Amino acid sequence: MVSFVLIVLISLVFSGIVIRTKSIASGRKGPGIWQPMKDIFKLFKKGAVYSETTSIIFQIAPSIYFASVLMAIMVIPLGNSKGLISFAGDFVFFAYVLAVGKFFNIISALDTGSSFEGMGASREALFSMLAEPAFFILMGSLGLLTGYTSFHEIFMAFHFGSYVSYALGVIATFILIMICMIENSRMPVDDPKTHLELTMIHEVMILDNSGFDLGLIMHAINLKFAMYGALIANMFLGDAPMYLTIPLFLSIQVLFAVVVGILESFSARFRMNHNAQFILVLSSLSLLMFFGVLMVLGKFN
């Protein structure tokens, strides 16, 4: 419950912080941290333009996408307080619920019959598919390390003891950041700054969305950022009391947003055909994590 509220709250300013970091890094004055939210609220109030090619799918898809992200957030715990939904193996539910949103996003892009949006849809489907094993191997290794299978129990039992486990924490954090960037089609994989048709994945998929629907999709991205931020934060929270957990959680989220901003400021987008290799490297990194876990457990003796 606490985590759900906090994630929704932090999602309001997350993009703002990212944009603020980027503007500071590039020496611009830049908008305030509430600007993205103001934009979204403006979108909520606007009327919509629908393509004549589209069908009911195009109308329901943004709602389903948004609902799937909300549902996934419910699974995420906060320190020693459980998420709204918590059961053994809930990380599978988490990944598959997100997949439902993705599915509808893809078919809604195909619904417009546009030559651009199909391209974005194809790439979104491909890249998120390639990122999938990294997440599962990561969760599998964490499960193996701790002996539990739900987010809450895994994070509660995940302690930093030896040097190896610090290394594991670093790798896991890196993998989660990168999965987050891929899922949201951000920097090394895709560049949201080059708006509209030049952007290759996510932004091109939602070319025809407008008004309330576009607002929903935009905010779903904020929520997704905050959600992955919460996952990263949970790696470090452990079993701390609530008055420590909440400030720590918020500061890790802010730090994550700043890291995303810096990453976006100082890196260039890959060529599209190199993305697949990059994402597969992520899977091998999570395999490295897995072998690290085997090492910690002393299976190599």
Added chain:
Amino acid sequence: MGVVALFALIVLIAGIVIGFSGPKSKGVVAITAILLLVSISSFMAIRALVGQPFQWMYSGSFVTGPVPVVVDTLSAWFILVINITFVTGAFYGHYYLKAYQMPSSKIALHWIYFVLVYGSLTATCAIQNMLVFLIAWEVMAVGAFFLVIFESDKSKTLRAGINYLIQSHIAILFLTIAFIWVYTTTGSFSFEAISQFSATAKPYRSFFLMILFMIGFGTKAGFIPFHTWLPHAHPAAPSHISGIMSGVLVKIGIYGIFRIATYMHQDYELIGIFILLLSLSSGLFGIINAAIHRDIKKMLAYCTIENIGILGIGIGLGFIGLGTSNYLLIFLGFGSALLHTFNHSLIKSLLFFSAGSLYQQTHTRDMEKLGGLIKQMPQTAMLFLVGSLAIGGMPPLNAFISEFLLYSGLVKGLMLPGSFNMVLMVTSMAVLAVIGGISIFAFSKFFGIVFLGTPKTSLYHKPHEVSLGMRLPQYAVIVAIVTVVLFPSFYLRILSTVVAAAFPRFQAMPLAEIEAITSIIQWVGWYSLLFIILILGVYAIRKLITKKQTETIHATWGCGYVAPNAAMQYTGKSFSKTLAKLLYFFVPEKKKYQELRSYEIFPAKRNHSTYYSDFFEQVIIDNLIQYLLNFMNFFQFIQNGKLQRYILYGLFFIIAILLGLAFTLVYGIFS
């Protein structure tokens, strides 16, 4: 005695009545017969599930030995799965075939074999004598062949049918070898002999026996590399038959594997690892091919191979559980495989039925020619959408429940001792995740290209929604799907009795842990419901707010280009091109075109076509057949077309028999 005789009698009478009834009522007679048979077999199956298994021992002939006919819980589960798909398939097929202008004899033959295949399918689930089992299996294989070649005037259909017939007989060959091996060792044709064989066999013998069975049953089920009949037979068959074949006929192979598994006594882990690796590659191979093919039914056929792979992962996991005496793993592995059998039979029949509706209206199976069909066939589109969400294992639909069970099993398997097991489990998890990802890729492509956008070619007939008779069976399937989502614990309780009865040596299952899993699964069901409510809630809020706002209809944004046309849409081929390019070594792309010659100053119109070929079919099977043909050429002198020689062969044969007899007599006298 009575029930079995009644069962056979109904099949016989139905065959005769279908033959003599009018062309319109043949389907009705078949449906009636199927309903009668289904109620008998369901009655026996449900009785078995509540703890009163049906058992009958026929004395049999002196060749076969006694023939036990047993409907135990394992058979009961498969019989019920078969029943549901056959009932919906019969109804759908009756209305589907109305569009065909076929001679009445052909329709009669089709329905007679339909009933016969149902009879033999249920019989294979109950007969526990190897020889009689093989006979029932053969009837099923041949019957299915006649069902496939319904449109036998097309040469492609015949080719696919014969391909299927040959491959199913190769399967029978392996089964026969395995059965004979057991018979020569134990001297009995009863299934119990397999148990005796496995218990007393030397190390690895039991493993090799299982491999023989795996090849035999796996050919039916569609494990790679024995899958090559599936992508040909499914598109060739009429859609209700494809649905039944994919839904239940391939599952009889899974039944066989399960049945043999219950008789195994050693080498569990070896068998488990073998099945697991085979299934992982089947799953990956199937779904990658499904993502790139453009023939809608071929794509669904490859998707069947993928799902057989997912099933097989469960079976492999169960075997590893047997080997490590991990009761929870046995339950999760075999349980998820059994539940996925049911789920997949529902989903795949739904998908094939809606693909059949598509084919009936558009007369093409090429998805690149279709588009925007959601406007003409909204209900079929929605049915297909549910199917494609379900087959990807996405919540809130039924395959998620079985895949979740499988994931739970794999996670539990991670805790097994030994780093090899851990690597195996984590690889399986990753592969399963990739399979899920590609299946989203494949089905979003399918749905998006076929139902959304604008039509890519103009069709001769304007498609419209199919008849109610064809839609109703599909809605019935969806109702069954929803029951799995809402009451998974009900199904899981049944499955725990099935698994416990099938592996009685492991009766000591920790009930508390199984109860815990069951309650988690039930919660997953409720969360799925919550997810639907959440979606409806968000959509309601959206509806409420946008009600007051202006809504404009405009052309799709062409990024400044003002004259876009339908041909400029993203096609299925370009959608999957990036994936295919990434995996080019797995899905080789072939191109067909004529080079431009230097002397062609005014080149004529020419075609360029690309297609993907099946790696195993092209590299392994075709080459093997080529070698076999070359070898067989050495024996061509035997078949030389001279009648005199043929009579001579007969004479040789008789002399050989006489000599054999004489030898036996002499041997008998002197020993």
